[in-house]
Amino acid sequence: MNQTPTIFLQLPPRLAGLEDLAENLWWSWHPRARMLFKLLDRMAWKQSGHNPDCMLRELPVEILTAAAANPEYLRLYDEVMTQFQGHIEGQQCAYLGFPRRDRDFAVAYFSAEYGLHRSLPFYAGGLGFLAGDHLKECSDLCIPLVAVGFMYPEGYLRQRLRDDGWQENQDEPLDRDAAPISRVLDKEGNQVVIRVPVLEPAVHVAIWKVSVGQIPLYLLDTDLAQNDPDSRKICSRLYIGDLENRLRQEMVLGLGGAEALRALGINHYLMHLNEGHAAFALLERVRELVAAGATPDEARERIHRSSIFTTHTPVPAGHDVFPNEMIERFFGSYGEKLGLDREAFLALGAHPEHPGDGFNMSALALRLSARTNGVSRRHGEVSRRMWQSLWPDLPVEDVPITSITNGVHVPTWIEPKLQLLLDRYLGPDWLANHDDPAAWAGLDGIPDGELWRAHYWLKTKLIDAIRERARQRWLNDGASPSLVMAGGALLDPAVLTIGFARRFATYKRATLILHDRDRLKSLLTDPSRPVQFIFAGKAHPADDPGKRLLQELVNTARDPAFGGRIAFVEDYGEQLGQYMVHGVDVWLNNPLPPMEACGTSGMKAALNGVPQLSFLDGWWEEGFNGANGWALPHEERDGDRDSLDAQRLYDTLADAVIPLYYDTDDDGVPTRWVQTMKAAMLAAGAPFSARRMVKEYAQEFYAPALQEFSQKK
C-alpha cells in the first residue's frame, strides 16, 4: 500500500472549513462551492485536475492568507459553508419520512463501479455513472443510503493511440493520498481491516471512505502487505478477465462487502444490488440470519423481501456465469450454513434454460430479491422475456421484473453557464424543483439568440479544448501529422457537429456511419452545408473486435479525403464526457436494438440543449416525442441489418438534420433548430432526471420493503 505520509493542510483558521469541503464531493455539484476553490488560483485549480484536496496541499500559504483577508471571498465562503453544513447535518429534509441514519437503518447499495468525479477512477462506463448519480441524488433527497464498492488502485487506463491507430492502454496508478478518500479508522485509530468470509487463503480488506454529500461510499481495498501477492491484486482493476480472479473479486465485493458493513456496525439494511456482481452478499445475509437462529426458510424469506436487484444489460456476456466446479471449489461447505445441500446451493445460480452453463449471478440475484427491475421500459420487457424461464408458471407480462428508467443527476450534468441562463428565465427555484415539469415552463421565454449564443460558446470551448489536445500531441510526442489531424486539429465551430462518445462495444456500432464512404464523404465535404463528427470512447482492454472498430474509425479520420471532418479524441472519461455533452450540436446513438438497455449519455446531452439522433432503443423509445430530436426506426430482420440502418442514418441527416441546422435568420440564428434544442431540454429535464428515478426507487421499492422489514423485525 502507498505509505507516503499525509501532508497536513495549513489553512488560516478563518478558512478552516475548506478542508472538510474539499473532502466531500458535495462541492463537485455545487458551482458556487467549485468557485470557492477556483477563485484561489485558477491555474492551480486547472493543474490539479479540479481536485481541491490536491490543490490546497500545494498552494502557497500567502494565497490562502490573502483570501482570508478578502471580504468578498469571505462572503462567498460563509454562504457556501452555511449551505454545506446545513445539508450535511441534514436539517432540511427527510424524503418520504425515512428514519434517520442514527436510528440504525439504511439502504445498502452495492456496485462494482462508481462514476463520481475524474479524481476517482472507479468506473468503466454507464453503469458506474448511473451509480454515482444515484448516490448524489440520494444525498440531495436525504435518503439514508450507504454504498459499497471497490478501490481500484490501477483502475485508470489512459487510452493512447499508436501510430497505426491501435488503442494502447497506459497504467496510471491511483495516488491514494491525492484522491478525495479517507481511511476508515477504528476506536484505536487504526484503519479498519476485515477478512473476507470463505476465501482461502485468507484475504484481508482495508476500508476507505468517500463522502458524497450525506452518503458514505465504503471502498474495499485488497492491496495490503498482509495479503499474498495474488490476493493483493484481486481488486487492482475493474472486471478482471480471468474467470477465477473474477470470482474472487465478486466474493470480495459480496461477502467482503457484507462483512465490512457488519464491522462498521451497520446491521439493519435493505440491500440494493446494482447489477449482479455483488449478489454473493445475499447469501452472506442469509447465512448471518441462520447463524442468529432463524430457520433457513425464514432467513431466505426475509432476505428476499428486503432485497432489490437492478439488472442493466440484455447482452448475455454482461451476466457473469461461473463453472459449478469452480463455485464448489471456492465455496466448499458454505451451503450447509445456509441449510442447503450441494444440489440446492448450485441450483440458486442455475439458469433453467442452460443449467449446464454454471452459476449465473443474475439468476442468483433474481431468485433472492423480491423487487427487481430493468432500466428502461423497453429493457424491462426484454428482461421479462429473457428471464421468463425462472417463473415457468407465469405469462411473460407477469414476470416480476418491472422497470425504472434511468435518469441523470441534473446538478452534475447541467453546464454551469447554462444553469445561470436558466436561473434567469426559469426562476430561482427551478433547480430545487427540477423533477417537476412545471419548473421548466419558462424555457419558451428564453430568446432564441441568447440560447444559441450560449450553446455556440460551449461548442467553441469544446473544439478549442480538442485542438489544444491535438497540439500537445504534436508538440510533445511527435505524433504523425495525420494522427494530429485525426485528433481534431481541423474542427470548425461553424460546422454542424455530431458527437458520438461511448464504450467501443461492438453492439454500439461506432462505425455504422462509415458504411457507405462515398455518401459520408459527400456529407462531410459539402461546400455550403458541411458536417463534422467527433468520436471518443475506449474499448475494453480485452476486446480486440472493439479495438478494430476504433482503429478503422481513426484511420478513416486521418484519410485526407474526409477533409479533417472526422475527429477521434483520445481518453474518454468524465471530463471529456462533460465537454462533449455540453458542446456538440447533435448526440448520435446507433446501437443494435434491443441491446442498449438505456443509454444515459443522450439524456445528459438533451439536458444541455443537444438533441439526440438515435435508433429507437433504450430510453429513446419513451423519450422521443417528435419534436426533441430524431428517431430512426429499426426492424428486427435477418441478414445485413447494418446496411439498411446506415441508409436511414444518411437519409435523416440529409433530409432533416442538416437543412434544419443551416436554416438561419438574418442574425445567423437557426431559430427552428433552437426550438428543437428547447424541446430536448423540456423532454429530458424532469422526466429523465436522477431525482425522478430515485423517487421511483424510494416509492416503489425502498419504502414498501422497509415497511415489511420493520414489521417483521
Ligand SMILES: *Cc1c(COP(=O)(O)O)cnc(C)c1O
Ligand atoms: C454517461 C456516461 C456514460 C454512459 O453512456 P451511455 O449513453 O450509456 O453509453 C459513459 N461514460 C461517461 C464518461 C459518461 O459520462
